[in-house]
Amino acid sequence: MPRSRFCPTCGQALPQAALPFSAAPLLDVSDPPVEGVLTNGKRFHVSSDALDLRELLHVVESSVQWWQRGLTSSNAVTREQAARAIDDLSQIMHSLSQQLAQGRTTIRVTRRLPVLRAFDVACPSCGCGNRAGARFCQRCGALLQAAPRYGVGSVQSRLLSFQIVARTDTGRVRQQNQDAVYAGEIDLPGQKKAYLCLVADGMGGAAAGEYASRLAADVSRTYLERESASHPPPTDDAWQTLLRDAVRAANRRIYDAAHADSARRGMGTTLTIALLVGDRLHIASVGDSRAYLLNLHGVTDDGAPSAQLTSDHSLVARLVDIGQLTPEQARTHPQRNILYRSIGTDPSVDVDTRSEALEPGDIVLLCSDGLVNHVSDEEIAQIALGESDLERAATRLISLANERGGRDNISVVMVRVASDTG
Numbered sequence: 001m002p003r004s005r006f007c008p009t010c011g012q013a014l015p016q017a018a019l020p021f022s023a024a025p026l027l028d029v030s031d032p033p034v035e036g037v038l039t040n041g042k043r044f045h046v047s048s049d050a051l052d053l054r055e056l057l058h059v060v061e062s063s064v065q066w067w068q069r070g071l072t073s074s075n076a077v078t079r080e081q082a083a084r085a086i087d088d089l090s091q092i093m094h095s096l097s098q099q100l101a102q103g104r105t106t107i108r109v110t111r112r113l114p115v116l117r118a119f120d121v122a123c124p125s126c127g128c129g130n131r132a133g134a135r136f137c138q139r140c141g142a143l144l145q146a147a148p149r150y151g152v153g154s155v156q157s158r159l160l161s162f163q164i165v166a167r168t169d170t171g172r173v174r175q176q177n178q179d180a181v182y183a184g185e186i187d188l189p190g191q192k193k194a195y196l197c198l199v200a201d202g203m204g205g206a207a208a209g210e211y212a213s214r215l216a217a218d219v220s221r222t223y224l225e226r227e228s229a230s231h232p233p234p235t236d237d238a239w240q241t242l243l244r245d246a247v248r249a250a251n252r253r254i255y256d257a258a259h260a261d262s263a264r265r266g267m268g269t270t271l272t273i274a275l276l277v278g279d280r281l282h283i284a285s286v287g288d289s290r291a292y293l294l295n296l297h298g299v300t301d302d303g304a305p306s307a308q309l310t311s312d313h314s315l316v317a318r319l320v321d322i323g324q325l326t327p328e329q330a331r332t333h334p335q336r337n338i339l340y341r342s343i344g345t346d347p348s349v350d351v352d353t354r355s356e357a358l359e360p361g362d363i364v365l366l367c368s369d370g371l372v373n374h375v376s377d378e379e380i381a382q383i384a385l386g387e388s389d390l391e392r393a394a395t396r397l398i399s400l401a402n403e404r405g406g407r408d409n410i411s412v413v414m415v416r417v418a419s420d421t422g
Contacts, residue, residue: 007136050106051322057096059315063338064089088334092319107322114300114307116293116356139297159420160279160358162195166413167394171370172406178202178209179368179411180217180269186225188232188277195276196224197413199289201368203342204258204267212254212269216343219250220273236280236355243284244351247271247343251286254344268344272310272366276415279358284351287342288312289411290372293356294363296385306381311352313341331373362417367397370408374401390416 067089070082099107121144123137134144166183170176179201186194200216202209223246233239250271258264270287283291291309293299299307311317315338316330330336343349358364363384371380375397383400387393394412401410 007138050108051318052106053096053100053104056107056318056322057093057100059318059340060089060093060096062340063315063335064093066338085334113309113311114302114304116300116307116309117298160360161418161420162276163390163416163418164195164197164414165390165394166197167398168409168411169370169398169402169406171409172402174407174409176207176210177409178213179370179409180210180213181366181411181413182217182221183413183415184221186228186275188228194228194232195415196221197274197276197364197366197415199270199272199366199368199411199413200343201270201287201289201370201409201411202267203269203337203339204264208258208264208267209269211257211264212267212344215254215257216250216269216271219253220246220271223249224273224275232277236282239275239277239280239282240284240353240355243273243275243282243353247273247284247286247351248349251343251349252347255347258344266345268342270339270368271343274364274366274413274415276358276364276417281356281358281364282353283309283355284353285310286313286349286351287339288314288317289366289368292363292365292367292377292380294365294381294384295359295361297359297361299362305385306377308377309354309356314339328376331376336369336373358417360417360419364415364417366411366413368409368411370406370410371397371401371412373408374404374406384414390414 064086067082067085070078070085073079073082121134123140123142123144125142126137126140136142137144164183166181168177168179168181179199181199183195183197186196188194198217198220200213202211202213202216204212224242227242227246233242254268258267270285270289272285272287272289272291273283274291275282275284281293285291289310290312292306293309294306296305298305314336316325316333316336319325319333320327320330325333341350365380365384367380379400380397383396384393387396394414397412398410
């Protein structure tokens with residue numbers, strides 16, 4: 001492995017090379033399907049390696065319906081923006097319709113989330129994970145004894161410590177901050193603790209968007225605190241179930257609130273949650289607020305120091321998936337804010353979840369799209385991993401997004417993982 005210091009078979013020290021800050025994402029055919037419910041009631045599904053063109057057409061149709069409301073606005077700028085968006089979407093619809101007319105029903109996905117490290121045997125000396133069957137630790141070279149496996153379905157007890165920083169900024173264009181961030185501890189039985197971090201990016205008008213994001217943060221946090229304190233889940237699958245239940249509780253509260261108040265009709269929010277328990281990271285996400293895992297020693301099977309842990313539930317993300325847009329083009333695409341899945345816009349919601357092992361040196365980073373619209377993944381990794389001070393790293397990321405326009409609210413939550421020597 002590019003991240004190894006010692007050969008896991010013979011224990012020989014390996015020559016070390018500098019790790020690049022960019023690596024092509026890998027196609028992971030084991031990824032679960034991505035599913036969503038559109039505003040027109042139709043469902044959207046992306047398999048591990050292909051996307052149905054008819055379902056992508058449904059996404060575009062739903063986006064057109066959303067923009068058509070802007071044509072009736074009393075604001076001339078809003079009407080012009082809606083007209084341009086509908087024109088742009090109409091061209092996409094024409095392209096997809098032509099392919100369907102030619103008998104093409106699916107298109108191959110060219111970009112998926114990378115495969116993360118999967119090291120099953122913990123080193124008794126340094127705690128680093130190693131592949132099953134390895135005789136020597138790939139990090140410290142120690143001889144590996146028979147050790148319990150830790151993976152999906154179990155919770156590892158290796159002690160880690162966490163430094164957490166949460167920052168949010170209005171940006172340079174918006175008058176109000178519709179983002180909500182939270183970072184705090186959850187007490188578990190036996191004097192143990194879990195660490196909860198989240199980012200929510202509200203939408204639906206200034207007051208409604210701010211209300212939706214804060215309500216999502218409050219409801220999901222309260223739900224997780226209550227359920228974890230009484231009976232914490234014993235496995236990764238159970239933690240993911242708990243996260244999905246918490247997100248769906250927030251979804252129902254916001255949906256009901258939107259229908260109870262006409263001034264908040266149509267409000268919604270993204271929601272991305274990171275829950276750190278022992279040396280396990282549990283993620284839940286809806287929308288396009290992201291979670292990343294970073295480590296100078298690599299976090300993927302090919303040794304890349306950065307990996308996005310979440311899928312953006314947006315139109316442009318699906319266009320990137322099929323190779324119609326590059327990730328760089330998606331950052332400035334006029335339809336980049338069109339979501340096909342969000343919190344509070346429908347009575348039920350599908351929630352993406354995953355669990356990963358944590359290692360010393362990891363940085364978990366959550367952010368709203370106000371950051372990634374201006375700062376590339378490579379730049380995020382360079383700043384986060386290059387700064388020894390976590391607060392300074394978060395400040396630099398927000399400042400860079402503002403220097404490049406600050407068109408949206410900008411939120412960052414960062415967690416640095418270290419060995420607990422206490």
